[in-house]
Amino acid sequence: MADPQAVRLWQRTLCEKLGLKGRILIADHGINGTLGGNLKDLKQYVKEARTYAPFKDITFKWSDGGSEHFPKLIVKVRPEIVSFGAADKIKVDRQGIVGGGQHLKPEQVHKLVAERGDEVVFFDGRNAYEAAVGRFKNAVVPDVEHTRDFAKELKNPKYKAIKNKPVVTYCTGGIRCEVLSALMKQSGFNEVYQMAGGIVKYGETYADDGLWEGSLYVFDDRMGTKFSDRAKDIGSCGHCQAKTSNYENCANKACNKLILVCSACQNQQYCPSCLQQAVK
Numbered sequence: 001m002a003d004p005q006a007v008r009l010w011q012r013t014l015c016e017k018l019g020l021k022g023r024i025l026i027a028d029h030g031i032n033g034t035l036g037g038n039l040k041d042l043k044q045y046v047k048e049a050r051t052y053a054p055f056k057d058i059t060f061k062w063s064d065g066g067s068e069h070f071p072k073l074i075v076k077v078r079p080e081i082v083s084f085g086a087a088d089k090i091k092v093d094r095q096g097i098v099g100g101g102q103h104l105k106p107e108q109v110h111k112l113v114a115e116r117g118d119e120v121v122f123f124d125g126r127n128a129y130e131a132a133v134g135r136f137k138n139a140v141v142p143d144v145e146h147t148r149d150f151a152k153e154l155k156n157p158k159y160k161a162i163k164n165k166p167v168v169t170y171c172t173g174g175i176r177c178e179v180l181s182a183l184m185k186q187s188g189f190n191e192v193y194q195m196a197g198g199i200v201k202y203g204e205t206y207a208d209d210g211l212w213e214g215s216l217y218v219f220d221d222r223m224g225t226k227f228s229d230r231a232k233d234i235g236s237c238g239h240c241q242a243k244t245s246n247y248e249n250c251a252n253k254a255c256n257k258l259i260l261v262c263s264a265c266q267n268q269q270y271c272p273s274c275l276q277q278a279v280k
Contacts, residue, residue: 101181134214
């Protein structure tokens with residue numbers, strides 16, 4: 001985009017006019033965000049956003065929720081719309097990331113698996129704590145706590161065995177994994193695909209009747225959403241190891257660590273590490 005700051009001002013004005021809350025990040029490469037509000041106002045946002053030529057073909061993803069899940073509206077300009085710390089390695093044109101993996105729709109992902117079987121590797125493009133509550137079956141989950149850790153993680157020799165296999169990378173909405181797919185190709189992965197629209201689009205298509213297991217972590221007050229009432233709890237409670245998808249923040253404000261807490265352990269307000277320190 002020619003003038004990200006001008007886009008930021010326009011986006012903030014538009015969202016304030018419509019009473020929307022959420023978080024929008026803008027960079028030279030594009031825009032990424034999540035908004036909540038009344039359905040009518042969100043539809044109007046989509047209509048007005050698409051009047052800007054670079055945004056006319058944006059794919060919007062929808063989920064249950066509202067403005068109450070966001071404390072306020074944040075609209076910022078950043079060097080990257082997802083913080084891989086690799087702005088100098090990523091180039092974007094009107095078609096998207098240059099040199100990224102081939103986009104596959106959910107149906108095409110299933111076709112690839114049908115044709116190539118266990119040879120196909122699903123590669124999670126999110127933080128490890130997101131994957132703890134939901135991921136594709138038998139997916140590779142990199143040991144990263146922040147998106148910026150991926151550039152270093154991809155250099156790990158442990159991935160040598162999958163560099164010549166068909167690798168499908170995925171993330172929540174298709175933004176992180178698009179950037180990641182380019183970084184993977186630059187790191188020597190030879191056959192890289194990207195799940196178009198991310199987990200959200202896959203869930204809209206197959207819900208819990210496909211290759212996905214668990215719930216989807218989201219970055220708002222909900223902390224998670226499920227595609228159907230058949231979704232499994234695959235996360236483990238930090239206190240008793242019971243299966244759960246419920247995340248809480250440690251009550252120790254200096255810690256504030258995200259921990260999985262089952263219903264039976266709801267009275268435990270602190271993470272296991274803080275509890276151990278208190279005992280000492």
